[in-house]
Amino acid sequence: MKYWRKPLDQDKVKPVHGRIHLLPERCKGCGFCVKFCPRDVLEESERVNKKGYHLIDAVREDECVACGLCEAICPDFAISVTTEDEMESTSV
Amino acid sequence: MNGNHEEVNIEGLLRADRIPHIWCPGCGLGSVLRSFLSALIKSELPLDKVAVVSGIGCTGRTAGYVKLDSFHTTHGRAIPFATGLKLANPELKVIVFSGDGDLSSIGGNHLIHAARRNMDMTIICVNNFTYGMTGGQAAPTTPLNARTSTTPYGNYEIPFNIPYLIAAAGAVYVSRWTAMHVRRLEKSIIEAIHKKGFSFVEAIAPCPTQYGRKNRQATGLTQMNYYRDNSIINHGADPRDVGIELNGPINVGKFVDIDRATFSDLQADILDKAFPPESKPQTETTRT
Numbered sequence: 001m002k003y004w005r006k007p008l009d010q011d012k013v014k015p016v017h018g019r020i021h022l023l024p025e026r027c028k029g030c031g032f033c034v035k036f037c038p039r040d041v042l043e044e045s046e047r048v049n050k051k052g053y054h055l056i057d058a059v060r061e062d063e064c065v066a067c068g069l070c071e072a073i074c075p076d077f078a079i080s081v082t083t084e085d086e087m088e089s090t091s092v
Numbered sequence: 093m094n095g096n097h098e099e100v101n102i103e104g105l106l107r108a109d110r111i112p113h114i115w116c117p118g119c120g121l122g123s124v125l126r127s128f129l130s131a132l133i134k135s136e137l138p139l140d141k142v143a144v145v146s147g148i149g150c151t152g153r154t155a156g157y158v159k160l161d162s163f164h165t166t167h168g169r170a171i172p173f174a175t176g177l178k179l180a181n182p183e184l185k186v187i188v189f190s191g192d193g194d195l196s197s198i199g200g201n202h203l204i205h206a207a208r209r210n211m212d213m214t215i216i217c218v219n220n221f222t223y224g225m226t227g228g229q230a231a232p233t234t235p236l237n238a239r240t241s242t243t244p245y246g247n248y249e250i251p252f253n254i255p256y257l258i259a260a261a262g263a264v265y266v267s268r269w270t271a272m273h274v275r276r277l278e279k280s281i282i283e284a285i286h287k288k289g290f291s292f293v294e295a296i297a298p299c300p301t302q303y304g305r306k307n308r309q310a311t312g313l314t315q316m317n318y319y320r321d322n323s324i325i326n327h328g329a330d331p332r333d334v335g336i337e338l339n340g341p342i343n344v345g346k347f348v349d350i351d352r353a354t355f356s357d358l359q360a361d362i363l364d365k366a367f368p369p370e371s372k373p374q375t376e377t378t379r380t
């Protein structure tokens with residue numbers, strides 16, 4: 001007996017992927033985004049900005065589901081996410 | 093709002109020329125400010141009818157960062173200024189964004205009396221348990237035993253439990269969240285903004301520089317982790333039970349949501365009886 005099933009709309013719902021954008025001059029390297037990202041997309045890098053803060057990198061960007069939490073929790077308005085759909089619509 | 097994420101673009105509500113802001117790395121003020129601006133956009137209020145008032149302190153700097161009608165008042169006097177603004181221009185939505193020290197210490201009397209009168213305004217009180225701007229002195233919110241620059245052996249003053257104080261004074265909406273609960277905080281601010289009367293949202297936030305470092309939470313991130321691990325969502329909790337102990341659990345949620353006549357409702361009622369509309373003198377106070 002099977003206790004799981006295939007969601008009926010599985011082939012219609014396409015997973016959303018996000019693209020991460022960082023404004024390096026604003027980031028203060030607090031690590032909130034790194035810590036609270038549910039997909040472990042972000043990491044602190046060796047790169048520093050003009051003020052000497054360590055910047056973050058989207059090292060596993062392919063895992064990003066564009067939930068927006070990093071953007072919401074960043075105290076410095078430094079990081080944002082767009083979905084691939086938005087990228088397409090803004091590039092036309 | 094776009095894709096499957098809920099973020100709205102708040103850039104238009106920030107004075108870009110003043111960003112990066114002066115707040116320290118890991119300070120929670122920026123996260124709370126973002127939740128507020130996002131809530132404001134989602135509340136769909138006409139933004140030219142919104143005024144933001146702050147007192148003095150790190151939190152008080154907010155008035156200078158928002159691209160809205162805003163006023164940076166003197167220390168403790170955000171609420172009296174906001175009261176005047178609201179009574180002179182009743183169609184404004186007046187929001188006070190200020191610190192725990194500013195609102196509950198030097199401004200404590202204004203706070204309880206505005207709640208008692210049920211002044212129609214929303215208060216966002218960022219509580220970092222200390223006077224951040226002036227060097228981390230003990231505030232009326234500092235937990236017992238916490239170390240601050242004025243309590244080097246541990247604080248021996250019993251703190252205010254702010255939600256209890258405000259609820260007892262008469263606020264119609266009282267909630268508490270932390271800077272880590274960005275989504276719930278935002279939702280609560282939207283509710284508070286739409287609530288008629290004196291609505292109050294307490295936002296617990298890290299001040300690593302002046303508070304965390306002295307209390308074994310050296311970074312903003314350690315403070316945020318503490319909130320994540322120790323917050324208990326407790327909607328409808330009796331406000332008298334939500335006091336905070338040093339490094340203890342933090343009850344969060346909506347504690348009060350009631351209806352009560354506002355100052356302006358009662359003023360209109362009583363003055364209309366005293367001066368029935370036909371005999372009403374044309375003065376500022378009786379015009380509705």
Ligand SMILES: Cc1ncc(C[n+]2csc(CCOP(=O)(O)OP(=O)(O)O)c2C)c(N)n1
Pocket residue numbers: 148149150151152167190191192193194195220222223224225226231
């Ligand atoms: C009349 C007056 N008294 C004292 C001060 C000094 N002062 C400036 S900010 C502040 C405390 C602010 O604390 P809080 O409201 O908790 O804000 P935070 O800096 O922690 O965000 C004090 C005592 C002042 N500016 N004016």
Ligand code: SF4
Pocket residue numbers: 022026027028029030031032033034056073074075076077078079
């Ligand atoms: S939350 Fe913001 S400021 Fe902090 S590390 Fe991430 S991008 Fe930088």
Ligand code: SF4
Pocket residue numbers: 018020036037038039040041042063064065066067068069070071081
């Ligand atoms: S949008 Fe969500 S999944 Fe993508 S990096 Fe930010 S927090 Fe992680």
Ligand code: SF4
Pocket residue numbers: 114115116118119120121150151220224225298299300301302303
């Ligand atoms: S002193 Fe504290 S409240 Fe003030 S900016 Fe620094 S961390 Fe924030």
